Amino acid sequence: MPDEKVVKPKVASAPRGPMMRPAVSFGGDKPKAFGVSLRKLLRALKPFRVPMIVTIVFAFISTAFAIVSPRILGEMTNQIVSDLVQISMGVPGAALDYQFLTKMALILSALFIVSAAFNLIQSWVIAGVTTRFVRLLRRDISRKINRMPISYFDKHAYGDTMSRVVNDVETIAQSLNNSLAQIISSITMLIGIIIMMLSISFEMSLVAAITLPVGFVFIAFITKKSQPLFKAQQNYLGTLNGHIEETYSGQTIVRVFSAETDVLKRFDKENQRLYNNAWKSQFLSGLMMPMMHFISNLGYVGSVVTGGWLAINGRISIGDIQAFIQYVNQLNQPMVQVAQIMNIIQSTVAAAERVFDFLEEPEITPDPAPITMPGKIRGEVEFRDVNFSYDPGTRVIHDFSVSIKPGSRVAIVGPTGAGKTTIVNLLMRFYDPDSGQIFIDGIDTRTMPRSQVRAMFGMVLQDTWLMSGTIEENLKYSDPSAHRRDVMRVSRAAHVDHYVQSLPDGYKTKLDEDSDNISVGEKQLLTIARAMLGNAPMMILDEATSNVDTRTEILIQDALNKLSAGRTSFVIAHRLSTVREADIILVMKDGNIMEQGKHTDLMKKGGFYADLYNSQFVEE
Numbered sequence: 001m002p003d004e005k006v007v008k009p010k011v012a013s014a015p016r017g018p019m020m021r022p023a024v025s026f027g028g029d030k031p032k033a034f035g036v037s038l039r040k041l042l043r044a045l046k047p048f049r050v051p052m053i054v055t056i057v058f059a060f061i062s063t064a065f066a067i068v069s070p071r072i073l074g075e076m077t078n079q080i081v082s083d084l085v086q087i088s089m090g091v092p093g094a095a096l097d098y099q100f101l102t103k104m105a106l107i108l109s110a111l112f113i114v115s116a117a118f119n120l121i122q123s124w125v126i127a128g129v130t131t132r133f134v135r136l137l138r139r140d141i142s143r144k145i146n147r148m149p150i151s152y153f154d155k156h157a158y159g160d161t162m163s164r165v166v167n168d169v170e171t172i173a174q175s176l177n178n179s180l181a182q183i184i185s186s187i188t189m190l191i192g193i194i195i196m197m198l199s200i201s202f203e204m205s206l207v208a209a210i211t212l213p214v215g216f217v218f219i220a221f222i223t224k225k226s227q228p229l230f231k232a233q234q235n236y237l238g239t240l241n242g243h244i245e246e247t248y249s250g251q252t253i254v255r256v257f258s259a260e261t262d263v264l265k266r267f268d269k270e271n272q273r274l275y276n277n278a279w280k281s282q283f284l285s286g287l288m289m290p291m292m293h294f295i296s297n298l299g300y301v302g303s304v305v306t307g308g309w310l311a312i313n314g315r316i317s318i319g320d321i322q323a324f325i326q327y328v329n330q331l332n333q334p335m336v337q338v339a340q341i342m343n344i345i346q347s348t349v350a351a352a353e354r355v356f357d358f359l360e361e362p363e364i365t366p367d368p369a370p371i372t373m374p375g376k377i378r379g380e381v382e383f384r385d386v387n388f389s390y391d392p393g394t395r396v397i398h399d400f401s402v403s404i405k406p407g408s409r410v411a412i413v414g415p416t417g418a419g420k421t422t423i424v425n426l427l428m429r430f431y432d433p434d435s436g437q438i439f440i441d442g443i444d445t446r447t448m449p450r451s452q453v454r455a456m457f458g459m460v461l462q463d464t465w466l467m468s469g470t471i472e473e474n475l476k477y478s479d480p481s482a483h484r485r486d487v488m489r490v491s492r493a494a495h496v497d498h499y500v501q502s503l504p505d506g507y508k509t510k511l512d513e514d515s516d517n518i519s520v521g522e523k524q525l526l527t528i529a530r531a532m533l534g535n536a537p538m539m540i541l542d543e544a545t546s547n548v549d550t551r552t553e554i555l556i557q558d559a560l561n562k563l564s565a566g567r568t569s570f571v572i573a574h575r576l577s578t579v580r581e582a583d584i585i586l587v588m589k590d591g592n593i594m595e596q597g598k599h600t601d602l603m604k605k606g607g608f609y610a611d612l613y614n615s616q617f618v619e620e
Contacts, residue, residue, distance in 0.1 A: 034224075034346075037353040041172075044137070044356075048129045055125050059184040060192075062118035065111040067192040070330070071200075072111070074323030076104045081318055119185075126184075127177055134173040140359060141165055147363040150430045151390070158245060163238035164358045168351035171234075175348035179341045186334035186341070193331045200324045201316055207306045208328055211299035218291055219342055222284050229281035230350040236274040238354075243270055281346070303328050367449035377456055377537035378406040378441050379568030381427070386436035388426060396422050397591045400436070404584070409564055411571045411579035413612065414588035420572045423588075424540055427570070429453045458536035462543035464523040471500055472507040474526060478534030486533060493562065494529035496522065528560070539569040553578070576613045585609065 045052065079100055086094035141164075153161075197205040247254060247263050254263055307321040381404040388397040397419050404410055412420045425431050426438060429450045438445045445453050458478070466474045475487050487507065491497035499522055503509045511518065518526075531539065541560065557578060560569075573579045580599040587595040587602065587609045594608045602609040 034349060037349045037356065038345075040356050041349065041352045044352075045129075045133060047136075048133060051125050051129050055122050055129070056184055056188070058118045058122040058125070060188045062115045062122060063185055063188040063192055065115035065118070067189065067196055067327075067330070069108055069111055070323045070326035071196060072104055072108050073326065074200075074317075074319040076101055076319075077322050078317050078319030079104075122184075130173060130176040133176065134169060137169055137172070137355065138165075141169070141355070144359055144361075144363075148361060149364050150425075152361060154390075157239075157242040160235075160238035160242050161358070162245065163234075163241040164354050167237060167241065168234060168354050171351040172348055172355065175344050175351075179344045179348070182337060183341055183345075186337045189330065190334040193327050193334070197324060197327050197331070200320050200327070201307070201310065203310065204303050204306045204316075204324055207302040208299040208331065210302070211295045214295055218295070222287060222342070226281050226284040226346055229277050229284070230346045233274065233277045233281055234347075234350045234354055236270065236277055240267075240270045240274055243267060299331075300325075300328050364450075367451070368447055370449055370452055371443065371447060379408075379538050380404065380406045380439075380441050381538075381568060382439040382442075383423075383426075384437045384439065386426065386433045386438060388422065388431065388433045390431075395434075395591065397426070397433070400591070400593065402586060402593060402596065404568060406568055407566050408583040409569045409571065409581070411573060411582035411585045412588060413573055413576055413579060413585060413609070414594075415612075417590075418588040419591040420588055421542060422591075424542060424570060424572065428457060428459070428540070456536060457538050457540050458531040458534045459540045460524075460528050460531045460542065464520070464527050466511055466523055466526060468511060470505075470508050470510050471503075471526065474511065475507075475530050475533055478530050482533055487529075490529045490532035493532055494525050496525035496529055499525075536567075538567055539564055540572075541569065542572045543574065576609075587612075 079097055083094065083096045087096075194205070194209070197208060243266060247267070254260060303324060307316060307324060310316040311318060311321055383400050383402050386397055386400040387395060388400075389395040400423070412423060414420055422431075426433055427445075429445055432446060440448075440453070440456065467477070472484070472487055475491065476482050479486075484507070488497060491500060500507055500509070539560075561581070571579055571582065579585060582599065584596060585599060585602060586593055587607075589608065595602055595605065597605070603613065
C-alpha cells in the first residue's frame, strides 16, 4: 500500500489519490450474514456484561411475578366456583371465603407492584448500558478516523462516511434503548409461560406449542429475505446523504450553472432507490405481526378445545383452564413482540454492520518511536529515487531525485496532473513512496513519526479550511499558546489585520460553519497568517495566492518572502510570474523532473519551462 503504510484488520482497499474519488455505488453490495454481524454487536457489548446480567436477573424477577399472577387468579376462580357450588347445593355453612380471596388479592397486588418496580429498575439499567455503549462507539469511531490513511477519504464519499458515523450510530442507539430490555423481557416471559403451562396441563401445552415452531420458522424465513434489503436501505441512505451534502455545500455552483433540475432529478433517483428498498424491507418485516397473530390464535383455539374436553372428563378444573387461557394470551404477547422487534433488530444489525466495516478498515501502521532531532532544523531535503503510485500499475512519480539545500526556496511547476501536489503529499507523509527514500536533514522520514514530520512544515493550501469559531481561534490553530500580540503581528504581515479590525467584534468575530460570512480572498489571507503564526522551520505553499487580487498578491508575496527567509520553502504555482525569484525551479511533467534551475537559466535554455512561461505571458 503506498499511502501511509496501512495495517489490514480485515481487507485492504486500493488507495487513490486526491481528485480521484469514484462515484459510490451500492447496487452490487452483498451483505454479510445476519448472524455474523449480530455476534459482532454482542461482542462489542461484552464490557457491559455485568449490568446486562443485572438486567436479565431483574427482567426475570419482574416477569416471574407477572407470570405467577394468572395462576393465583386461577386459584381464586377455583375457590369461588367451589364455594358457589356448595352454596347452590345447600351445604350448611357454605359461603364465599372472603378471607382467602382477600389474601390472594393482596398477594396479587403486591406481585404487580414488585413486578413494576423491578421492570422500572431494569429499564433504568439498560438505558445506562445503551447510552454508555453508544458513547464508547462514537469515541472509537473518532479515534479510528485519526488512524485512517488519507487514501480512505480520497476514495470514499464524505456523505456516506458521515452517514455511518451519525445515522448508523444513532440507529444503533435508539434500537438498543428501545428493544434490548423488551427482548430480555419477552424471552424470559416466553420461557416462564411455557413452564407454567406445562405445570397446568401437558396436553394443552402440547397443542399450544405446536404453533411455536411454525412461528419461529416464519420469522427466520422473513429475516433471511428482508435483511439484505435493510442493509441496502442503509447504504442507499448513505448515498442520498452524500448527494445532499454535496448539493448544499455547492449550492452556489448549482445556481451558477442552473443545474437545479439535474440536481433534483438525481435526488429523485436516489430517493426512489431508497424508497424501493425501504418499502420492501418494511413490508416483509410487517408481515410478521399479522402472521404471528394468526398462528398464535390457532394455538389459542386448539388450547380452548382441548381444555374443554379435559374439563368434561374431569381431568382439569375450570380455574386451571382460565389460568391456562391467560397464559396462552400472554404467550402470544412475547411472540408478537419478538416478531415486532425483529424489524428493529434487522435495522440495528444492518447499521452495526456498516459501523463495524468502518472500524475494520485498514489503518496506517503505528508510528516509530520519536527520534532525537537536531536542536535546529536546517531544512535540507533530499528525494532519492522515489517512485509512487496511487493505484497499482499506474505510476505517478518516476525515479524522482533532487537535493534541496537548507534555506532554499523551491518552486514546483508544471501542467495539471504533472505530480506537483503528490510531491508535497509524499514530503508530508500523507503517503509513503512505493520505493526510494525522502530525507530531512539526512534522516529518512519513514523513521520519524508522522506528527514529527508534519510539525516541521507550515502549510497553506489553495482550498482554504477554517473551523467554526472566532477568527482568533482559527489563527491560533497552528499555535494555541500564541499571545494576542503575535496573532496581530502575523495578521499585519499577511495584510489582513486592517480587515479584521474593521469588523464589529474584531478578532472575536465568529465564523460560521463554512466561513461564508467572509470572502474567499479573506479566508486565504487568514490561512496564510495562521501558517505564519505556526513559525515552522519549513513552508509549503500550494497556490497560496490564487484567491487574492493582483495588488494583494504583491503584498502577500512580500510577506511570504520575509517569512521564507532562512527557511526551506516549497511553492506550487501555476502562475509562473510568482516563482521568478525562486532559488530552484523544478519543472515537472508526467511525474518526472523535466528541467531544474533558476528562472533566468531556464529561460535561456529555451526548453519546456520557457514554453510554459511564454505561453502564460502571451495569454496575459
